[in-house]
Amino acid sequence: MELDAKIGVLNNAGGSSEVSLNGIKVVCGINGPMEARPRQELPTTCYLEVIIRPAIGNPTVREKYMEDKIKNFLNSVIIGNLYPRQVIQVNLQILEKKNNNSSYTSDSDESAATEDVLLELNCCINSAFLALVDANISIYKAFNSNIFTYTHKGSLVKDGLSEAKSRHLVVYGIKNNKVDELLYGENVGRFSEKKLFMALERGEKESMILHSKLKELSVESVKQKFVYLS
Amino acid sequence: MSEEFQLKPVSFSPEVLARIAPELSLQRHLSVGVRPCLRSFQEFKSVQINPQLDSINRYTSNQGISSKSTVLGSSNIKCGNTIIFCTITGGFIETLLPNDEADENVKEYEKIYENSEKQENNQQDDSLSNFRTVYPIIEIERGRTGAPTDEEMIISQTLHDTLLNSKILPKESLEIDLGLKTVDKDNNEIIIYPNESKDIDSSLFQFPRKYSFVLYASIQVFSRSGPILDAAWLALMIALKSTKLPCVYFDEKNSNLLNDISSLSSKKSVKTGVVNAKSGSQIICDPTKSHDLKLNNSDLYTTTIGLIELDKDFSVEIEDVENNEDFKALSVDKHTRNEGEPILLCDIEGDAEENAIGSRVVVIPDINTEDDDNLVSVTIIGGGSKVTKQSIQNSIGLAKLRSKNLQQQS
Numbered sequence: 001m002e003l004d005a006k007i008g009v010l011n012n013a014g015g016s017s018e019v020s021l022n023g024i025k026v027v028c029g030i031n032g033p034m035e036a037r038p039r040q041e042l043p044t045t046c047y048l049e050v051i052i053r054p055a056i057g058n059p060t061v062r063e064k065y066m067e068d069k070i071k072n073f074l075n076s077v078i079i080g081n082l083y084p085r086q087v088i089q090v091n092l093q094i095l096e097k098k099n100n101n102s103s104y105t106s107d108s109d110e111s112a113a114t115e116d117v118l119l120e121l122n123c124c125i126n127s128a129f130l131a132l133v134d135a136n137i138s139i140y141k142a143f144n145s146n147i148f149t150y151t152h153k154g155s156l157v158k159d160g161l162s163e164a165k166s167r168h169l170v171v172y173g174i175k176n177n178k179v180d181e182l183l184y185g186e187n188v189g190r191f192s193e194k195k196l197f198m199a200l201e202r203g204e205k206e207s208m209i210l211h212s213k214l215k216e217l218s219v220e221s222v223k224q225k226f227v228y229l230s
Numbered sequence: 231m232s233e234e235f236q237l238k239p240v241s242f243s244p245e246v247l248a249r250i251a252p253e254l255s256l257q258r259h260l261s262v263g264v265r266p267c268l269r270s271f272q273e274f275k276s277v278q279i280n281p282q283l284d285s286i287n288r289y290t291s292n293q294g295i296s297s298k299s300t301v302l303g304s305s306n307i308k309c310g311n312t313i314i315f316c317t318i319t320g321g322f323i324e325t326l327l328p329n330d331e332a333d334e335n336v337k338e339y340e341k342i343y344e345n346s347e348k349q350e351n352n353q354q355d356d357s358l359s360n361f362r363t364v365y366p367i368i369e370i371e372r373g374r375t376g377a378p379t380d381e382e383m384i385i386s387q388t389l390h391d392t393l394l395n396s397k398i399l400p401k402e403s404l405e406i407d408l409g410l411k412t413v414d415k416d417n418n419e420i421i422i423y424p425n426e427s428k429d430i431d432s433s434l435f436q437f438p439r440k441y442s443f444v445l446y447a448s449i450q451v452f453s454r455s456g457p458i459l460d461a462a463w464l465a466l467m468i469a470l471k472s473t474k475l476p477c478v479y480f481d482e483k484n485s486n487l488l489n490d491i492s493s494l495s496s497k498k499s500v501k502t503g504v505v506n507a508k509s510g511s512q513i514i515c516d517p518t519k520s521h522d523l524k525l526n527n528s529d530l531y532t533t534t535i536g537l538i539e540l541d542k543d544f545s546v547e548i549e550d551v552e553n554n555e556d557f558k559a560l561s562v563d564k565h566t567r568n569e570g571e572p573i574l575l576c577d578i579e580g581d582a583e584e585n586a587i588g589s590r591v592v593v594i595p596d597i598n599t600e601d602d603d604n605l606v607s608v609t610i611i612g613g614g615s616k617v618t619k620q621s622i623q624n625s626i627g628l629a630k631l632r633s634k635n636l637q638q639q640s
Contacts, residue, residue: 062387064380068384072611076614111358112358117391173612181617185608185612196605197619
């Protein structure tokens with residue numbers, strides 16, 4: 001499904017974005033850099049706080065788990081030493097989750113919740129990137145996330161179908177218009193080593209395509225922000 | 231004012247340096263070919279799987295002897311200096327049916343049930359909704375109590391999701407085949423189960439409701455010295471392997487079956503889908519009889535490997551490392567690595583390694599399958615040193631080796 005994104009949707013946040021992808025809609029707001037509470041303060045770098053709120057209900061352990069996944073690589077992307085003793089807060093609110101599951105039992109809900117982790121992460125990561133750009137936070141490299149699935153027949157398809165043999169979420173960092181490094185990869189299901197690397201290679205290509213799209217959007221937003229310069 | 235200002239070098243003990251400058255401490259160690267924990271680069275922690283204590287479990291291995299314990303399975307492992315206990319407990323729930331489709335009529339109700347079963351069978355066998363998981367609670371002892379830490383929450387969710395995604399616990403394993411407690415011709419109380427008595431009319435076992443087990447795992451970790459996902463997963467796997475589920479029966483004497491069925495027909499009880507107190511109490515776990523929990527595959531092991539690049543700026547100059555007796559044995563690893571490739575460190579341990587290693591690869595290989603698709607999960611966390619294709623391949627190789635090793639041990 002095509003990515004649909006907007007930048008600067010929240011007026012009071014430092015930076016914000018709204019992304020809908022694969023039936024999931026996420027709004028991301030960035031607050032900071034701002035003063036840290038004494039407990040969070042790090043002397044040489046910034047403290048990164050990622051908060052995910054689900055579409056329905058209160059955040060649970062599942063959201064904590066997703067926050068951790070995002071925090072892991074985001075820490076290395078943000079140039080932390082520019083913001084010592086400060087906090088950068090990344091708030092991600094999942095707005096919509098298309099439930100294509102018509103089943104009714106509680107246990108299929110549960111497996112769907114686990115299945116959706118990757119789809120939600122995918123959307124959150126792309127949204128976080130746009131919001132970081134909007135918030136003028138210095139980053140070492142751009143990044144974006146793509147999701148791929150192997151069907152039962154063995155073909156590699158972009159975007160996540162629930163009926164799949166394996167699913168691969170790949171996040172690449174992009175520097176100077178070139179794929180720089182693999183920031184995060186989550187691969188679940190049944191797959192071989194060869195298939196894993198094929199998915200990673202495909203991820204490299206697709207992330208360049210997605211990057212040019214996100215870049216267009218962010219260039220537009222920067223232009224609008226600094227309109228007095230031109 | 232002629233006092234001369236001198237900058238005196240400060241020295242710290244290794245433990246202090248590891249905490250205040252983990253990167254420096256680790257790099258200095260690695261540059262001479264040794265890790266802060268004194269293991270070599272690709273040496274795993276020793277794992278000791280202790281025999282489980284029969285006194286903890288409700289159903290012991292030699293069947294029959296039962297205790298008042300509610301523990302269905304347990305494990306006790308030691309990984310390096312870390313000790314992990316895992317106990318499995320359980321409960322059962324009524325299998326939920328669609329509310330709006332249920333009718334007052336019991337026959338109608340059964341028809342819907344059959345239909346829904348058919349529908350489910352039509353679904354693909356490896357759809358995730360045909361598998362179950364356990365609900366783990368993990369406690370890492372650090373001398374204080376309170377709300378669970380982030381790490382505890384994240385690991386318990388990781389265990390939960392990984393177990394579901396690896397599809398080793400099929401739905402059928404947790405379904406309950408209700409037995410019946412009744413009286414025979416001579417008025418003796420007997421308990422009969424559908425799977426063990428072929429000569430008994432199967433219509434006896436047609437209960438209006440279906441139940442299935444839910445499993446909980448409580449994992450306690452003592453003296454943690456590094457990331458504990460691998461050890462916690464191992465403890466969970468071994469505990470699940472030893473888990474025995476009780477046989478469950480319906481007590482005919484204490485209830486009126488007809489009454490129960492008629493209570494079902496009242497619209498309210500069907501709509502709410504809740505076991506009412508009366509019918510719930512008639513379902514009893516057999517004190518002596520149990521069966522093993524069936525797992526699709528019990529030889530899955532997670533392996534976490536840290537990746538770090540050597541930074542020449544931090545290296546320590548030791549004269550003639552090659553010929554120094556103390557370092558001779560340790561410097562082997564240095565030469566087996568290609569230039570520019572990160573060093574792989576197995577079983578991250580200690581402050582320096584934990585804080586300085588940014589990139590990690592977590593692999594779960596399936597070593598039992600002949601199939602080409604022999605990987606269940608690969609998680610790559612980048613951000614530290616660059617994760618190269620070569621290092622992912624090597625990590626997968628190491629994980630397979632480690633899994634085979636653990637398989638032999640358990």
